Each structure stands twice: as C-alpha cells, then as structure tokens.
Amino acid sequence: MRMMNWICVAVLAVVVGCGEKPTAEGPDAAEVAAASALYVAEAEPEGAVGVGEARESVETDQAVTLVGRIGGSSKPFVEGLAAFTIVDPKVPYCADDEGCPTPWDYCCTQPQVKENIATVKVVDADGGPVAFDARKLLNVKELSTVVVQGTANRDDQGNLTVAANKVFVRAE
Numbered sequence: 220m221r222m223m224n225w226i227c228v229a230v231l232a233v234v235v236g237c238g239e240k241p242t243a244e245g246p247d248a249a250e251v252a253a254a255s256a257l258y259v260a261e262a263e264p265e266g267a268v269g270v271g272e273a274r275e276s277v278e279t280d281q282a283v284t285l286v287g288r289i290g291g292s293s294k295p296f297v298e299g300l301a302a303f304t305i306v307d308p309k310v311p312y313c314a315d316d317e318g319c320p321t322p323w324d325y326c327c328t329q330p331q332v333k334e335n336i337a338t339v340k341v342v343d344a345d346g347g348p349v350a351f352d353a354r355k356l357l358n359v360k361e362l363s364t365v366v367v368q369g370t371a372n373r374d375d376q377g378n379l380t381v382a383a384n385k386v387f388v389r390a391e
Contacts, residue, residue, distance in 0.1 A: 251355050258301070258341050258349065259357060260368070260387040267366045270307040271335040274379050277371040283381060286366045288312065289359055290323030291336045301341035301349040301356045305365060310335045312362060323361035337379040339367050341386060357386050364389040 246254075267286040277283050287305025289295050290312060295304045306312075306325060313319035313327040325332045341349045341356070354360060369383035 246351060246355075251351060254349065254351050255356055255358070257343075258384070258386055260366075260385040263366050263387045263389070264368050264385070269309055269335070270305060270337045270379070271309065272307075273337065273371070274334060274377065277373070277379065279371060279373045281371045282369075283371045284366065284368045285337060285339075285381060286364065287337065288323070289361055289363050289365065290325060291332055293321045293324045295323060295361060296353055299350060299352060301351050301353040302339065303353050303359075304336055304338050305367070306332055307335035308364065321361075337381060339365075339369075339381050339383050339386070342369070342382045342384060344384075346382060357388055359388055363391070 264284045267284045270285055270287045273283055273285050285305065287307055289303050289305055291304040291306045297303065310325060310328055310331045312325050313322035315322070317327050319326050341353065343349055349356065357363075357365070359365065366387040366389065367381055367383040368385040369381040372380045372382065374380070
C-alpha cells in the first residue's frame, strides 16, 4: 500500500511538472506577436458593410466583411478569448459632454444598439476560439474601429456572430 502511495505521488509530480507553467500575466510578448501575425490584416479588406446592414441580409455560413466599433456594453470583451462585440459606426456613442463614464456602452443611444450589434470571435484554422485577450492580440480597446472578415452565424433570435479569421484595425 505504501508503495502505491509513492507511485501516485510520483505520477502526480510528473503530471504537474510537465504542464504549462501558469503565469499571472498570461502569454509573453513573443507569443502574442506570433499570434497577431496570423489574425491581424495589414490592409483593410474591401467591401465591408455596417453591422446593421449585415444583420438584415447575411445568412448563416455566408462569408462576410463587417465594420464596427468595439462596444455595445460596459464590458464588450470576453476575458481570455479574442472575442468582443461591435456596433455599427452609424450609431453614435455617448459624447464626453453627456457625462457617461463608459461611452462604449452606448447608454445614450441604447435602443439603436439592438439592431446594430454583432459578436466577433476570432477563430483558428480549425474554427476553434483563439485563446488570447483581444485587446493584446489585436492592439484594440473600447471604441476602436475594426473591419472583420469571417463567416456569419445567426441564432434563432436573429443575433449575428462572426467567426473571424482576419481583423483590420483602423487607425484612430
């Protein structure tokens, strides 16, 4: 029995010792840069449509190129994934003089957001989510304007999600 306990301890030590080293700060700069090179477009794709127009016409599994501003809620980014929401640029976000502490949540124009918002999930070649924070991977923040290329998905409520394989970030 004592021998079995030592074997279990040894196996546990090997398993723990061989796993990825967890870090509080996440991936290092080299890992982020390598991943960014895969997903960040160097030139703006042509033919981008606003989110509102896409929500009216795009079908599931259709290739799509959308333009939008990151926002739509007080926390538009998904922690730990390259995923976020965008709002059609035609929808005005709250101006500084309106006293809104988070203008990217569109609190001043909330009724317009419902028909002009989409979720963007950056995906790898296999269609799986990219496990890097979008802010670091794409060098973006709330209200950054992005052009995303990917494949559309619609749910039963008409919500639009884009599985993006390339993201272009417009200069501010």
